Amino acid sequence: MLNKLLIKFRFPTFTELIVLVLLLFISSNHLQAAPVNLNEIKDNAVGKSVLYFQETKQRLSVDNAMALFSDGYATQSTNDSVSLGIGVSSVWLTFDIENPENVQDYRLAVETPWLDIIDTWLVRDGRVVRHIRGGDAMAFEERPMQYRFYAFEHTYDIGKTQIFMRVESLGPMAIPIRLSRVDKAISRDIAAGYQYGFLYGIMLALGLYNLVLFVFVRQKEYGLYSLYLIGFVINSLSYTGQLHAVFTPDYGPYFQDWTDIFLMITYSVAGLHFARHLLDTKAYAPKLDQFVIRTTIIIPTGMMFGFFLDELVFSINLAFILNCGFVTLFIAMGWYALKEKKPFAVIFLFSSVVAAICITISSLAVAGILVPYNDYTFKAIEVGMAFEAIVLAMILARQFRMAKRDKVIAEHHARSDALTALNNRYGFKEISAPIWHHIIRKQRDVAIVIIDIDDFKQVNDTYGHYGGDIVLKEVARSIQDIARKDDITARWGGEEFIIFLPETSQSQANIQAERLREKIESQPVAVNKVKPFTLTVSIGVAGTEFGEFNEKPLQEVDLEYMINQADKALYQAKTTGKNKVCLAPCIMAS
Numbered sequence: 164m165l166n167k168l169l170i171k172f173r174f175p176t177f178t179e180l181i182v183l184v185l186l187l188f189i190s191s192n193h194l195q196a197a198p199v200n201l202n203e204i205k206d207n208a209v210g211k212s213v214l215y216f217q218e219t220k221q222r223l224s225v226d227n228a229m230a231l232f233s234d235g236y237a238t239q240s241t242n243d244s245v246s247l248g249i250g251v252s253s254v255w256l257t258f259d260i261e262n263p264e265n266v267q268d269y270r271l272a273v274e275t276p277w278l279d280i281i282d283t284w285l286v287r288d289g290r291v292v293r294h295i296r297g298g299d300a301m302a303f304e305e306r307p308m309q310y311r312f313y314a315f316e317h318t319y320d321i322g323k324t325q326i327f328m329r330v331e332s333l334g335p336m337a338i339p340i341r342l343s344r345v346d347k348a349i350s351r352d353i354a355a356g357y358q359y360g361f362l363y364g365i366m367l368a369l370g371l372y373n374l375v376l377f378v379f380v381r382q383k384e385y386g387l388y389s390l391y392l393i394g395f396v397i398n399s400l401s402y403t404g405q406l407h408a409v410f411t412p413d414y415g416p417y418f419q420d421w422t423d424i425f426l427m428i429t430y431s432v433a434g435l436h437f438a439r440h441l442l443d444t445k446a447y448a449p450k451l452d453q454f455v456i457r458t459t460i461i462i463p464t465g466m467m468f469g470f471f472l473d474e475l476v477f478s479i480n481l482a483f484i485l486n487c488g489f490v491t492l493f494i495a496m497g498w499y500a501l502k503e504k505k506p507f508a509v510i511f512l513f514s515s516v517v518a519a520i521c522i523t524i525s526s527l528a529v530a531g532i533l534v535p536y537n538d539y540t541f542k543a544i545e546v547g548m549a550f551e552a553i554v555l556a557m558i559l560a561r562q563f564r565m566a567k568r569d570k571v572i573a574e575h576h577a578r579s580d581a582l583t584a585l586n587n588r589y590g591f592k593e594i595s596a597p598i599w600h601h602i603i604r605k606q607r608d609v610a611i612v613i614i615d616i617d618d619f620k621q622v623n624d625t626y627g628h629y630g631g632d633i634v635l636k637e638v639a640r641s642i643q644d645i646a647r648k649d650d651i652t653a654r655w656g657g658e659e660f661i662i663f664l665p666e667t668s669q670s671q672a673n674i675q676a677e678r679l680r681e682k683i684e685s686q687p688v689a690v691n692k693v694k695p696f697t698l699t700v701s702i703g704v705a706g707t708e709f710g711e712f713n714e715k716p717l718q719e720v721d722l723e724y725m726i727n728q729a730d731k732a733l734y735q736a737k738t739t740g741k742n743k744v745c746l747a748p749c750i751m752a753s
């Protein structure tokens with residue numbers, strides 16, 4: 164009829180048009196996808212050669228399915244991965260393999276590890292020559308290959324081999340099929356082994372490093388971060404089957420499924436709490452913080468109910484919800500931290516967004532939406548997570564350094580006097596104690612000088628507290644100027660100062676003290692442009708001569724006693740006219 168139309172060159176009648184449309188419709192129903200030519204492929208996704216349909220009611224036999232395909236009851240896949248959503252009915256797929264020349268070994272793999280049951284029938288000349296069953300629901304050791312994904316190898320004879328597959332799964336129905344020459348598949352496996360080894364190696368090393376830090380530093384962040392990272396790596400190894408192939412080959416799919424769910428929930432919960440602590444969200448985003456806490460209580464509790472009631476699908480859904488929420492909550496926490504100008508917020512948010520983009524790329528690629536399915540897009544999720552892990556580790560390392568620096572600063576503040584920047588009483592004791600013991604061991608001389616500003620109350624009364632503070636700073640500066648490198652200077656109390664002079668006898672210390680007294684006396688102090696006034700100090704000195712103090716060997720004296728003696732000498736200086744140096748045991752020096 165079509166020929167007639169073309170030969171006569173006239174407009175078709177209405178009836179002819181109807182027939183033409185029907186013919187077109189029938190021919191489109193008899194879909195004929197291009198076969199996969201083994202001459203042309205080495206290592207290819209074959210999705211675009213695939214026809215598929217979904218079972219509607221009861222389970223079909225392979226003969227029923229073949230009949231339906233030959234009746235044209237199918238849809239042509241336009242993507243490398245056939246993708247139909249979550250919780251959908253089982254799918255039948257078919258494609259032809261054309262081998263024009265040599266008999267060759269090929270590996271067929273379905274590259275998502277979560278598909279429950281996959282059956283493949285190889286058909287030649289209308290006869291099933293091989294049936295291969297596998298999938299995630301089968302124990303690892305019962306699968307056609309001890310491999311990450313459903314896969315089998317086959318030697319294809321010359322001519323056409325039809326492939327019929329049935330895929331059943333409760334999880335996302337994404338079916339990326341790859342046909343590779345076995346040698347190519349093996350080299351891809353080796354390359355993937357290196358890539359995964361590298362990524363997981365980094366993540367595990369970071370996880371373990373932070374675990375060690377947690378054990379020694381006892382800071383929650385390190386523990387949570389290491390749980391998050393190690394949990395993620397073990398989860399990846401578990402759902403790709405590698406963990407079970409090595410450690411738990413006999414435990415079966417029930418154990419494997421629940422291990423995946425437990426690990427997924429563990430690392431998500433640890434990751435979320437890690438982010439809360441790192442960013443301190445409780446302080447400025449209490450609602451979000453509470454939401455995260457509740458989420459990490461409710462979902463694992465629900466999951467445990469699912470576990471006790473043996474509701475696998477319910478628990479899987481909860482784990483997926485938490486996993487999706489995980490990325491969103493990370494970004495939300497990062498966003499709040501950024502608004503609060505928290506340190507590390509920018510880099511935290513950046514790494515979370517990169518991870519989220521990578522996860523989306525992999526998900527879309529596997530779902531066959533917008534993003535082409537290939538090795539890079541498939542592994543984007545791992546790369547994204549590794550990137551985030553490294554960035555978070557860097558943040559933790561920086562935080563560790565900052566915490567150490569803060570500790571040093573805090574310790575310094577605890578030991579020094581804020582007004583004069585000299586040591587305070589605590590700092591003085593801390594520093595001088597070991598030197599005191601050293602001097603005793605070596606039988607050297609040592610001296611203590613205590614300085615008190617004369618009539619300081621009057622300074623305060625005349626020039627105010629502010630003026631008094633200026634005087635205190637001036638005296639501290641003079642003490643610093645006179646002191647030698649090894650002397651330990653401190654503010655001992657209100658307007659009292661102390662100097663610890665190692666390797667110095669009492670007579671030498673007396674000279675130093677006298678020098679100091681003269682220096683202060685000769686240096687008028689100015690407060691608020693008022694006429695400068697003169698200060699005086701009284702000083703008490705206690706020290707050894709030839710290794711003896713008050714005719715006692717130094718071993719029989721302690722530092723407190725020597726300080727006490729210097730204080731008594733100071734008291735004598737005060738009570739006998741001020742502006743003078745007195746020596747212990749209370750001998751007038753000048």
Ligand SMILES: Nc1nc2c(ncn2[C@@H]2O[C@H](COP(=O)(O)OP(=O)(O)OP(=O)(O)O)[C@@H](O)[C@H]2O)c(=O)[nH]1
Nearest residue numbers: 615616617618619620621623628629631632657658
């Ligand atoms: N401005 C200022 N005054 C202080 C500080 N610490 C203590 N004082 C004051 O120092 C004064 C010490 O007074 P007193 O103990 O009577 O001693 P003084 O007036 O120096 O008399 P003498 O010691 O007998 O010469 C008090 O008025 C304290 O309030 C301080 O850090 N800054």
